[in-house]
Structure formats: C-alpha cells, structure tokens
Amino acid sequence: MSKEETSRTPDGRLAAYSFVSTISDLVPARHARGRIHIGEGLSLAPCLAAEAVGQLAAWVAMAACDFSRRPVAGIAGEVALAGSALTNDVIELEVDLEACDDDAVAYRGRARAGGHDLVTLAECVGPMLPAEDFDDPEALRERFRRLMNPAGSPPLATLPEVAGSCTVREIARDPGARLVAELTVPQEAPFFADHFPRKPVFPATLFLDAQIRLALDLWMSDPVSDSPLRRRAGLSDSPLRRSLSDSPLRRRGVRGDFPHPDRIAAQNPPFPPFAEGGIHGGIHGVIQAAVVRVQNVKMRSFINPGTIIEVIAERDGTEVHLLARRDGQRLSTASVTIQSELA
Amino acid sequence: VEEISADDVAAVFPKVARTIADALGCEPEEVLLQRRLIDDLRAESIDFLDILFRLERGFKIKIPRGKIIENARGELSEADFERKGVLTDAGLARLREYLVEVPPERFKSPMKLVDIPRLFTVETFCRLVVRAQKDSRQ
Numbered sequence: 022m023s024k025e026e027t028s029r030t031p032d033g034r035l036a037a038y039s040f041v042s043t044i045s046d047l048v049p050a051r052h053a054r055g056r057i058h059i060g061e062g063l064s065l066a067p068c069l070a071a072e073a074v075g076q077l078a079a080w081v082a083m084a085a086c087d088f089s090r091r092p093v094a095g096i097a098g099e100v101a102l103a104g105s106a107l108t109n110d111v112i113e114l115e116v117d118l119e120a121c122d123d124d125a126v127a128y129r130g131r132a133r134a135g136g137h138d139l140v141t142l143a144e145c146v147g148p149m150l151p152a153e154d155f156d157d158p159e160a161l162r163e164r165f166r167r168l169m170n171p172a173g174s175p176p177l178a179t180l181p182e183v184a185g186s187c188t189v190r191e192i193a194r195d196p197g198a199r200l201v202a203e204l205t206v207p208q209e210a211p212f213f214a215d216h217f218p219r220k221p222v223f224p225a226t227l228f229l230d231a232q233i234r235l236a237l238d239l240w241m242s243d244p245v246s247d248s249p250l251r252r253r254a255g256l257s258d259s260p261l262r263r264s265l266s267d268s269p270l271r272r273r274g275v276r277g278d279f280p281h282p283d284r285i286a287a288q289n290p291p292f293p294p295f296a297e298g299g300i301h302g303g304i305h306g307v308i309q310a311a312v313v314r315v316q317n318v319k320m321r322s323f324i325n326p327g328t329i330i331e332v333i334a335e336r337d338g339t340e341v342h343l344l345a346r347r348d349g350q351r352l353s354t355a356s357v358t359i360q361s362e363l364a
Numbered sequence: 365v366e367e368i369s370a371d372d373v374a375a376v377f378p379k380v381a382r383t384i385a386d387a388l389g390c391e392p393e394e395v396l397l398q399r400r401l402i403d404d405l406r407a408e409s410i411d412f413l414d415i416l417f418r419l420e421r422g423f424k425i426k427i428p429r430g431k432i433i434e435n436a437r438g439e440l441s442e443a444d445f446e447r448k449g450v451l452t453d454a455g456l457a458r459l460r461e462y463l464v465e466v467p468p469e470r471f472k473s474p475m476k477l478v479d480i481p482r483l484f485t486v487e488t489f490c491r492l493v494v495r496a497q498k499d500s501r502q
Contacts, residue, residue, distance in 0.1 A: 124429035125413050
C-alpha cells in the first residue's frame with residue numbers, strides 16, 4: 022500500500038492535516054469562504070484554525086492555476102489570536118487574496134465561530150511551487166471539487182495532537198530573558214502522509230506552536246518584570262518556573278469576550294492551546310498569560326522529518342523574539358506579544 | 365526606459381531602507397544605497413518576496429513578481445534575451461543598461477538568469493519603486 026493510500030479516510034479524503042470541510046462564495050483568485058466541521062468532543066487549537074485559513078487560501082490559489090502550482094508556508098506578517106478552544110462547533114473561514122500568480126500568493130483571512138474572530142491573519146505570503154512535487158494534481162482537483170460541493174466533507178473525526186508534536190529539550194535559560202531549546206521533529210507522524218503526500222515536511226504551524234510554548238515558558242519564568250501582578254495575585258517574587266512542555270496544565274477559564282465561556286469551562290479542554298499561556302495560582306487570584314499577537318513569521322526552508330532545530334527565545338518587554346536555526350543556518354524568525362492579567 | 369534621477373531615488377530611499385531593514389530584521393543603518401541584497405545583507409529568496417509585498421503596501425503600488433527581469437528584457441523576445449537559462453550577449457547588454465546602479469564589473473559572462481538577483485542593490489529596489497510610481501501616474 023502506498024503512503025498516499027494509507028492516509029485516506031473511507032471517503033477518500035487525505036485527512037491527517039487537512040482542515041477545510043467546505044468552500045463557498047469562491048471568486049477565482051480573489052476570495053473564498055469556507056467551513057470546518059469538527060466532530061463530537063474535539064477542540065481545535067488556534068494554530069490549526071490559522072492553518073485552516075492558510076489552507077483555504079491555498080485552495081483558491083491552486084484552483085487559479087489549475088493545480089499546477091501550490092503555495093507553501095512563507096510569511097505571516099500579522100496573526101491576532103482572540104480565542105482558543107472550540108468544541109462541536111462550526112468554524113467559518115474567509116480569505117481575501119491580494120495577489121495570486123505563479124510565484125506567490127498574498128492573502129489575509131480569518132477564522133470565526135459564533136460571530137467572533139478566533140484568529141485573523143494579515144500580510145501573509147506563500148511562495149508558489151510546482152504542485153506535482155507535493156501531491157498528485159489530479160487528486161487535488163478532485164478534492165477541490167468535493168470541497169466545492171455544499172455537502173463537502175464529513176466532520177473531522179480526529180485532529181492532530183498539537184502539544185507534543187515535537188520533543189523539546191531545554192539547553193540554557195536566563196529566567197525571563199532568554200531561553201535556548203532543542204526541538205526534535207519526529208521521524209514519523211500521521212500528518213506527514215498528508216503534509217505532503219509526495220514530500221513529507223513538518224507543518225510550519227505546528228513548529229510555530231512549539232516555539233510559542235517556549236516563548237510563554239520564558240515569559241512565565243520572569244522573576245522581575247511581572248512583579249506588580251504577582252504581588253496582586255499574592256505570589257512571591259521568586260522565579261516561577263514551570264515548563265509548559267513538561268507539565269500539562271489545565272485551563273481554568275477563558276479570556277476576553279470569547280463567546281462560549283460556559284461550555285468551555287464545563288468541558289475544560291486540554292491546556293494550553295497557543296493563545297493561552299500559563300496560570301500561576303496565588304492567594305488572591307491567578308495570573309493568566311496569553312499570546313495575543315504573532316508577527317513577522319518567516320519560514321526560510323522546509324523542515325524534514327527527524328530534523329533537530331535550535332530555538333532561541335529572547336524577551337523584549339511584552340514581546341518575545343524567536344529565532345530557529347538548523348545546523349547553524351537561519352530556519353525561521355517570529356515575534357510574539359504576550360499579555361498577562363489577574364484572573 | 366524612462367530616466368530616473370538621483371533625486372527620485374533619494375526621495376524614496378529612507379522608506380525603502382526601513383522596509384528592507386524590517387523585512388531582513390537588520391538595522392536601517394546597515395541598509396545603504398549600494399549594498400547588495402544577497403551578498404551584503406544576507407537576503408534569501410523569501411526575503412525578496414517579503415520586500416516586494418512590503419513595498420507594495422508601504423507605497424501603495426503594484427510590483428509584479430519578476431518585474432525587474434521583465435523590465436530589463438524590455439522589447440527583446442525571451443529567446444533573444446536568454447537561452448536555456450543563460451543570458452545572450454544582447455540580454456546581458458540590455459541588463460547592464462537597465463541596472464545602471466550596478467558597477468559594470470559585477471556583470472559576469474556568461475550570466476545565468478538565476479544569478480541576476482545577486483546583482484540587486486538597495487538602489488535597485490528604490491528605482492523599482494520610482495518606476496512603479498511613475499507607471500501608476502500614467
């Protein structure tokens with residue numbers, strides 16, 4: 022059995038890392054709406070919602086060139102994260118393409134649920150490469166036809182595990198200022214068969230999610246600059262060190278105006294998806310940290326299965342700058358903005 | 365090709381330099397007019413895309429991808445400009461004429477199409493912006 026066959030669901034869809042369920046309102050090379058139908062009991066991490074927006078843009082761009090080219094992850098200039106957990110929900114997607122040619126697609130878009138933005142993306146650019154290097158163009162055409170059918174695809178029955186998609190080893194830490202870690206991408210994972218059938222690469226969104234966890238980990242270990250909030254929470258000023266990658270914390274609530282607090286609190290989904298950072302309990306309350314914005318994400322090359330990556334996270338006020346290197350060469354850069362509050 | 369003056373270039377340079385610095389994550393002071401994007405500022409292919417889209421947004425202009433080479437080719441047919449990925453003599457002459465900001469000794473013969481971006485300097489992008497601005501006014 023070929024790799025492509027093993028990753029197909031009974032309806033013939035390559036599902037392990039494909040999130041768009043239906044496409045509607047297509048204006049060729051310009052605009053589209055779409056939906057994700059999530060199966061019973063699942064919640065969608067924000068990085069996967071962002072991935073879905075990118076995938077919808079990719080479908081529009083691929084259709085515009087009759088599937089001769091496909092975009093790959095390149096640049097995300099601005100990503101705003103408003104909400105995180107979802108379950109049993111319909112997520113609405115929308116993309117606007119600002120440019121679409123044989124070299125690149127530029128787009129902005131968003132994922133919404135219950136009338137609220139979950140993730141918005143702007144100033145995104147994906148280099149266009151030969152589609153046949155990644156997938157069978159005819160298979161892509163067929164999937165696109167199915168997505169354009171109002172019935173679309175069945176609800177996603179499973180979702181990839183976001184936390185722990187790669188292993189993380191801390192190399193060095195200057196609490197609150199700098200963190201160096203080694204990320205090891207697995208040799209095998211279900212999503213490699215779908216991303217992509219002819220060229221397995223580690224999804225940039227999972228890689229970004231892993232780096233964001235490191236940024237939050239660094240932020241939460243800050244012994245000084247969060248002192249006022251810590252005092253209000255009834256915590257001491259001693260460094261609060263907790264490795265998010267090692268410790269599966271549970272979320273206690275939601276931030277801001279996220280639309281379904283009761284349902285989310287009741288379901289208590291796994292913590293943390295990447296919009297929400299960490300919780301430190303004190304006498305008077307808990308400090309909750311969240312990544313609210315990701316900027317200037319730039320992927321410089323593909324990440325093959327089994328790759329070992331060095332990630333350097335450096336704090337600059339409320340921002341954490343991320344640099345990833347492979348064999349000493351720049352692999353990617355990004356900056357995240359973190360907000361904390363007393364909950 | 366319409367003449368572009370030093371004043372035209374100077375008018376857009378500060379914003380182009382900031383844009384390039386933002387895209388490359390370097391200090392604006394490093395982005396001098398004659399600096400080469402690849403060899404001096406360590407730009408890679410993804411950075412060229414990034415810079416072009418940032419310039420489009422920042423200056424509210426349109427710069428089609430491949431515009432520099434297309435402009436350089438001008439009236440020459442593709443076959444007269446390059447063969448099998450290598451510039452013809454006429455193509456190389458045309459490129460020299462177009463990239464006036466690039467010192468003549470940097471044009472190697474034979475020159476591959478894929479090596480053309482290695483010639484681009486910060487001024488190349490300033491001139492690209494000026495041309496796009498002039499085109500949009502016409």
